[in-house]
Amino acid sequence: MTVRTRFAPSPTGFLHIGGARTALFSWAYARKHAGQFVLRIEDTDVARSTPEAVQAILDGMNWLGLSWDEGPFYQMQRMERYKEVIQKLLDEGSAYYCYCSREDLDAMREQQMQEGKKPRYDGRWRPEPGKVLPAVPADVPPVVRFKNPLTGNVVWDDLVKGQISISNEELDDLIIARADGTPTYNFCVVVDDWEMGITQVIRGDDHVNNTPRQINLLQALGASIPQYAHLSMILGDDGQKLSKRHGAVSVMQYHEEGYLPEAVLNYLARLGWSHGDDEIFSMDQFCEWFGLDHVTPSAAKFNTEKLNWLNAHYIKQADLQRLAVDIAERLTIAGVAVDGGVDLQAVIALYRDRANTLNQLASSIAYFYQMPQVDAAALEKHVTPEILPVMQALFDELKTLDWTQEALHAAIESAVTSHGLKFPKVAMPLRVMLTGGAQSPSIDAVMALLGKEVGLARMQAVLQA
Structure with a gap:
């Protein structure tokens, strides 16, 4: 039997991080078993479902690279089929009108x-x-209700939580069609899983209470019962349910805040699943390793520091041209034009080891493309009246210099030696003059990229202030 999994979000908002993990695990399970991954949009909540939310889900899935093999299927386009099945249950005596x-x-x-x-x-x-x-x-x-069995238990071997048993005496007769004739969520899900041949239903554990009802419906339809796997919820660092107060919860918000999709995927893969001590791995490796038997049934805690660490790793490994395209867009949005300026790939190569996010990276290199606002505290601390003569002498020497990193380094070392100073006493004020702040990579490397004209102009602006 071909493995067929599905991701079935309701388009009532963005694709949140918990939904993205569910999609990832469903996708990986299908890939692991050379199966098929189906995308279904459960849009029967007409009052809350919006085209914008549908697009947000598709955007999130595409950004993460979770490609689907079939779909997206929309439940609102299947209304007639649901009504046919409801009528079948009525005709067979498995459902009835309730007034x-x-x-x-x-x-x-x-x-x-x-x-x-x-x-x-x-x-x-x-x-x-x-x-x-x-x-x-x-x-x-009238509404239409399903005749739930009155006795016995609904038992299934959950692929994450183990065996679960619910007494039918705990379940009342579920409404499967509202008074206006529209079918309800639990019924539509059952028909879709049946007719789409879903073999494993991987979803959040907030659906555990729906499962016995859905199994009874599937049995009444004579349908095969898929295997179920219910994933635990994701908690914030404080142990509370993940929400906006913990930071980004929308997948595309992570894009906006400067995270790479491979970092988010790698982090989500480890959120409630493990493969020994492995922390960093590709999605191909993840699909090869993945199994629901290694998914913990207990709640997973979201750790932003861990995500930042992973993101920093992937920024260091990323193709420079790809990063340059992304960073150029972020700088443009911030009002910083990079066209005709310093080679962006070279600047990124110099700075990317220092950034946890692409936004940090873009912010830290913006001074290469616009006059920086000098940090007043750094200026007061490092560009002191005592050091100004030294910087003036260095400025005069730099004007005659062949502007290479080696020559710049030698000139700075000469200023340090001739004035009997330690290297930071010269490098720090120079850094403030050129970058606007006290943090940067090696100052001679920064100067070499900035270029002679810009470098001297920025020094002169401070010296003459």
Whole structure:
């Protein structure tokens, strides 16, 4: 049997990081077993589903490189098929019309709570042999309910959580079609998984309570039951459910904040799954190693520092041309034009070992393409009245210099020696003059890239201030 997994988000917002991990694990499982990965958009919540949210999901999947083999399928385009299956269940006696009004249901639940019972539908419209049903009200459009089994247990071997058993006595008769005729979420999911031949359903553990209902529906349809794997939730560093207060939660927000997709994927792969002590690996390697038996059933904690460490690693390894295209876009958005300026790839090569994110990298090199705003505290600390004569003498020497890194280094060393100073006493004020701050790679390398005209102009601006 061909392995077929699916990712089935609801387009009511962006693709969040938990959904991305579910998509990754489903995708990897299919790739591991030479199977097929299906993308399905569960857009039956018409009031909340939007085209923008659909596009955000597709953008997130494409950015991560989680390519699908079939789809995207849209549930709203399958309404007629769902209604056909509902009618089939009605004809076979596996479903029935329920005429309870909202007031009936509210009164039913209130009475049950007063009696200390679990609030649930009491089956009053469920047809049974010898049972007399109430008179059909004229003014209440019916819903359709599934006749859930009254006895026995629903048992499945969850591929992450182990065996789970739910008593049918805990489950009431699920509404599968609303009063307006539209099918409900749990029903649409069942029909889709059945007809799309899904063999493994990998999803968040917030769906565990849906699973017994869906298994009963599948059995009523005579469909094969997929294997289920329920992934634990993701917590923030503080142990609370991951939310906006912990930082980015949208996949595309990670792109905006300067993370590489391979870093996000590598991090998500290790979020609740492990392969020994391996921390850094390609997606090909991940798919080869991946198995649900190594997914922990306990909640995973998101660690931004770990993600930053991985991102820094991938920035160091990335193709310079690819980084240059990305950084140029980020600088342009920030109002910094790089065209006609210093070779961007060379600047990135000089700086990328110092950056955790692409935004940091772009920000740190912006001074190569525009006059930097000099940090007042750094200026006061390093460009002191005592050092100004030394810097003036160095400036005069640099004007006559062949502007190479070796010659620049020799000139700085000469200034240090001739004035009896330590190297930082000259390098630091020079760094402030040229970059606007006290942090940079080797100052002679920076000067060589900036060029003679720009370098001297920036020194002169400070010296004459």
